[in-house]
Amino acid sequence: MEDSAKNDIVSSADLAATAELAYLDHSGNPRVRSITPVVSDGAPAFTLTYAEAEAAREINASPEVCLVFSDSRLAYAGWKSLFVSARTRLAADPKGDDFLERFLEQELRKHPPSRLYMDTLVLRRENWWYTPRLMLFLEDFGEPRQIARRSVPKDTGVLAWNSEDGLRAETVEVGDWEAERMPLRHPDGETAFAGADAPAALLFHDFSVPDMEQETSLHITGRLSGGRLSVENREGSRELPALPGLISRFKFQRSLKKRCAAGLEEHEARRS
Secondary structure, eight states, rough: OOOOHHHHHHHHHOOSOEEEEEETTTTSSSEEEEOEEETTTTTEEEEEEEEHHHHHHHHHHHHHHEEEEOTTTHHHHHHOOOEEEEEEEEEEEOOOHHHHHHHHHHHHHHOOOGGGHHHHHHHHHHTTTTSSSEEEESSOOOOEEEOOOOOGGGEEEEEEETTEEEEEEEEEEETTTTTEEEEETTTSSSSSTTEEEEEEEEEEEOTTTTTOOOOOEEEEEEEETEEEEEEEEEEEESOOOOOOHHHHHHHHHHHHHHHHHHHHHHHHHHHH
């Protein structure tokens, strides 16, 4: 890979507020999720709390992943839309010390909701369960390829599918989100993936700007054929939730704390 290509990957990871990651689940089928990209030692990375320990292990077991930059909202000037294949390397940080040293500033800058738990030393002590992280470092990159920018998030998503060349990803316009055979088109107007016949996943991700306090995702899996996705499963919604009230915030935080603590306990049990 040329230095300029690697610079594009690292620069976009540094400048982006959000990205997507496509990977293969334990059954070998594609999945896509949103992540907060960060940079460590000149390479992209991302972290998950111990509430998502199983997801971190599943991603790390995938023989290949695709890092996707499609959403320019809240990104700094110089960000480029692209996708690149890679592999992940998982590092557990159950005390959170490495995460705080490497990624705290980046996380607070890119992901405003994290400020509620980590913006001060007092908050970090009170929310001790939030700083332990599972850190996934990306390496062994393929050649980056340009991808269409999601200029109208409500009408577009990120599609991932298995091709002859491995896991691929692209921005697509969706003609009918409720259809059982969803028509997909490339934003340039051409019918997308006419020759593809493979398992696929489609992610719609949206959030409120600039606080990211309201966030939603719709994840659809099925089979891509003839430029259409035959739907087998839908998870989530395209509608942003209402602004949470005090009680809703408290319940969410209590649930997150419980799940993080359970993940940490499971980690310790695996070590013993």
